[in-house]
Amino acid sequence: VSYRLFYWPDLQGRGEFVRLALEAAGADYEDVARRRGSDKGVEAMTGRMEGIARSSFAPPFLEHEGRIIGQTAAILLYLGPRLGLAPNDEIDRLWLHQIQLTVSDLVAEAHDVHHPVGTGLYYEDQKPEALRRAAEFRTARIPKFLDWFERILDENPQGPAHLCGSSLTYADLSMFQIVEGVRYAFPKAAARALKKTPKLVALRNRVARLPNIEAYLDSKRRTPFNESGIFRHYPELDA
Numbered sequence: 703v704s705y706r707l708f709y710w711p712d713l714q715g716r717g718e719f720v721r722l723a724l725e726a727a728g729a730d731y732e733d734v735a736r737r738r739g740s741d742k743g744v745e746a747m748t749g750r751m752e753g754i755a756r757s758s759f760a761p762p763f764l765e766h767e768g769r770i771i772g773q774t775a776a777i778l779l780y781l782g783p784r785l786g787l788a789p790n791d792e793i794d795r796l797w798l799h800q801i802q803l804t805v806s807d808l809v810a811e812a813h814d815v816h817h818p819v820g821t822g823l824y825y826e827d828q829k830p831e832a833l834r835r836a837a838e839f840r841t842a843r844i845p846k847f848l849d850w851f852e853r854i855l856d857e858n859p860q861g862p863a864h865l866c867g868s869s870l871t872y873a874d875l876s877m878f879q880i881v882e883g884v885r886y887a888f889p890k891a892a893a894r895a896l897k898k899t900p901k902l903v904a905l906r907n908r909v910a911r912l913p914n915i916e917a918y919l920d921s922k923r924r925t926p927f928n929e930s931g932i933f934r935h936y937p938e939l940d941a
């Protein structure tokens with residue numbers, strides 16, 4: 703195995719952005735915490751976060767050729783050129799990274815909607831605050847993020863088929879996941895916002911039809927969305 707991905711086994715979460723890149727490229731990888739065996743499983747993952755140089759703060763992280771790389775956007779920055787999912791030019795790569803960091807911001811906010819008071823508390827213990835946070839997220843933040851993705855597609859000098867340059871990148875794959883995620887968690891708010899972002903929806907549809915992605919989505923490796931992940935469907939938060 704060339705790449706070892708470490709992430710919580712039963713949810714898509716942040717690991718999914720990395721999985722989509724590995725799957726789209728047909729990379730040889732192992733989803734370590736989902737496997738059983740001596741150096742596999744969740745214990746192997748938490749073990750890999752201690753007692754080594756440059757250990758990661760939190761999953762996801764990647765092991766490749768003796769290196770450990772944490773932080774979703776940094777993992778993708780590393781994988782992009784290796785998997786043929788990033789442009790060659792340095793400034794284009796920085797732009798792609800900037801887009802991915804914005805995806806990370808959106809993901810953090812989507813998480814904080816159901817955990818506005820504390821990451822260590824249950825959703826059930828922060829429901830009134832979650833209701834308030836969700837209202838703002840639905841009406842202001844989802845449209846603001848999605849409109850920005852639409853705008854950068856529209857303004858791509860190489861055309862609106864991709865976010866950066868004229869071929870597929872890891873950020874395009876992340877757009878698929880963002881659209882799926884907001885549709886799952888906030889179906890009504892997402893439908894409203896996505897009506898105004900046809901190029902983003904078209905990109906999502908093209909990614910879904912990529913042969914490797916189609917095969918992945920049909921496989922058991924794609925965990926369904928659930929209420930342990932980042933994008934959670936609590937109907938009261940999509941009022």
Ligand SMILES: N[C@@H](CCC(=O)N[C@@H](CS)C(=O)NCC(=O)O)C(=O)O
Nearest residue numbers: 715716760761762772773774775806
């Ligand atoms: N900014 C990091 C965040 C990583 C993160 O928050 N990971 C979560 C799972 S999605 C976790 O395990 N957090 C444990 C903690 O923060 O203590 C990234 O994008 O990778």
